Amino acid sequence: MRELYDIAVVGGGASGLAAALSAAKQVEQMKQPLHVVLLEGNARIGKKLLATGNGRCNLTNQNIAAAHYHGDRKLAAPVLERCPPKKILKFFEELGLLCRELDEGRIYPYSLQAASVLDILRQQAEQYGVEILCDCPVSRAARQKNGFTLVSNERTIQARRVILATGGLAYPQLGANDSGHRMVQALGHSVTPLHPALVQMKTEPKRAKPLKGMRSMAEAILWCDGKELQRSAGEVQFTEHGLSGICMFELSRNVEPLLRKNRKLEVSLDLLPEYTEQSIFQMLCKTAEKLPQLPGADLMSGLLNKTVGREILRLAVPDLPQAAHGFRTGQLRAAARMAKAFCFPITGVMPWSSAQVTAGGVPLQELCMDTMESNRCRGLYLTGELLNIDGDCGGFNLHWAWSTGLIAGKACAASLEKKR
Numbered sequence: 070m071r072e073l074y075d076i077a078v079v080g081g082g083a084s085g086l087a088a089a090l091s092a093a094k095q096v097e098q099m100k101q102p103l104h105v106v107l108l109e110g111n112a113r114i115g116k117k118l119l120a121t122g123n124g125r126c127n128l129t130n131q132n133i134a135a136a137h138y139h140g141d142r143k144l145a146a147p148v149l150e151r152c153p154p155k156k157i158l159k160f161f162e163e164l165g166l167l168c169r170e171l172d173e174g175r176i177y178p179y180s181l182q183a184a185s186v187l188d189i190l191r192q193q194a195e196q197y198g199v200e201i202l203c204d205c206p207v208s209r210a211a212r213q214k215n216g217f218t219l220v221s222n223e224r225t226i227q228a229r230r231v232i233l234a235t236g237g238l239a240y241p242q243l244g245a246n247d248s249g250h251r252m253v254q255a256l257g258h259s260v261t262p263l264h265p266a267l268v269q270m271k272t273e274p275k276r277a278k279p280l281k282g283m284r285s286m287a288e289a290i291l292w293c294d295g296k297e298l299q300r301s302a303g304e305v306q307f308t309e310h311g312l313s314g315i316c317m318f319e320l321s322r323n324v325e326p327l328l329r330k331n332r333k334l335e336v337s338l339d340l341l342p343e344y345t346e347q348s349i350f351q352m353l354c355k356t357a358e359k360l361p362q363l364p365g366a367d368l369m370s371g372l373l374n375k376t377v378g379r380e381i382l383r384l385a386v387p388d389l390p391q392a393a394h395g396f397r398t399g400q401l402r403a404a405a406r407m408a409k410a411f412c413f414p415i416t417g418v419m420p421w422s423s424a425q426v427t428a429g430g431v432p433l434q435e436l437c438m439d440t441m442e443s444n445r446c447r448g449l450y451l452t453g454e455l456l457n458i459d460g461d462c463g464g465f466n467l468h469w470a471w472s473t474g475l476i477a478g479k480a481c482a483a484s485l486e487k488k489r
């Protein structure tokens with residue numbers, strides 16, 4: 070371990086690894102060596118990276134655009150333009166990682182193993198001389214005359230430049246914590262309110278429990294005080310607490326702030342989006358006529374997941390007939406209506422331990438977007454989820470992490486070159 074480093078990167082996740090590598094690679098163009106250290110609080114780097122994309126690491130998306138981001142997305146646009154997916158793919162290809170595109174523009178390592186991404190990043194970082202120190206949680210960062218002092222356990226580390234890549238609060242079980250937010254605030258930054266995003270939504274237990282474990286394709290709408298707020302389509306997973314699945318994650322971002330303002334939220338699911346209410350009604354009439362002895366509770370089993378169909382009939386038809394022949398027209402209409410708008414009151418979202426990403430963070434106007442350098446504290450660079458930007462599901466968050474890491478690492482190294 071050295072007394073003084075040129076660059077200390079705090080956080081060995083996606084953006085920290087990209088930043089450390091990008092800084093260290095600049096040495097090839099510089100006349101003198103550059104001492105880069107990566108400080109990670111966990112016993113290993115990249116723990117969250119290994120969990121991404123269900124262990125497959127959806128590392129970017131062909132459809133990168135500001136419209137897929139939330140928070141300070143206007144300010145983020147130039148970063149996304151400078152780092153389109155092809156630039157990220159080139160970065161990985163040069164490191165020796167092949168990638169492949171699967172559904173909806175999602176890009177994964179060719180091996181479909183997140184471990185391939187982490188292995189390549191770690192090996193290349195070591196190859197380029199980055200010193201990696203694990204079990205090194207940084208608790209304090211102070212600006213000094215010629216750089217920074219970082220405090221970790223009993224150690225004090227001096228660095229001329231610092232890249233803070235400590236991530237957000239999502240998934241604390243993998244090391245996420247608020248130390249980065251506290252450090253940036255101590256260095257003069259603000260942090261917008263933080264709340265979980267890409268997370269399961271909670272409904273009333275009596276509505277969730279009967280459907281626990283079921284899955285259905287649906288077109289979902291989030292309603293706020295009776296007005297449509299947002300739509301998403303895909304597979305909905307019914308859980309013990311409420312609604313999950315990618316399309317629910319996409320609707321979850323604004324739930325917590327809206328509930329804090331006492332707004333009434335509801336999700337409605339259209340479980341048969343290709344069919345009109347009238348055509349579903351006609352199908353139910355036909356089934357009741359052709360199969361008069363079919364148990365009443367199973368009338369929808371040819372249309373929907375059996376448990377979901379039964380729950381719709383239980384809720385929509387209070388005096389459920391024993392057999393199909395007993396249905397009255399009004400009851401069949403009510404069942405058809407509910408298949409098109411199966412509604413769930415939303416009571417909250419699951420906690421940070423279930424969230425994939427953090428909404429909120431350091432406002433982008435407090436940084437120079439060409440370099441990711443703080444404009445409140447010279448020599449400090451900020452990357453990744455620590456910032457007030459979060460993306461949709463599909464590789465958008467890792468894309469932001471790589472892009473900001475690459476920009477910060479390069480700019481940080483270049484700033485030292487200028488000084489020499």
Ligand SMILES: Cc1cc2nc3c(=O)[nH]c(=O)nc-3n(C[C@H](O)[C@H](O)[C@H](O)COP(=O)(O)OP(=O)(O)OC[C@H]3O[C@@H](n4cnc5c(N)ncnc54)[C@H](O)[C@@H]3O)c2cc1C
Nearest residue numbers: 080082083084110121122127207236244453454464466467
């Ligand atoms: C389960 C799960 C699946 C996901 N899947 C995807 C996906 O497939 N595609 C996608 O685009 N996004 C995905 N994401 C989101 C994505 O992983 C994050 O947005 C991204 O990793 C953020 O990168 P980062 O570098 O900002 O932070 P992180 O990757 O979280 O890295 C931060 C690192 O800093 C360390 N650290 C924190 N504080 C300190 C400190 N004080 N001192 C030293 N070290 C510290 C942490 O231990 C951590 O290693 C997923 C998230 C989760 C939780």
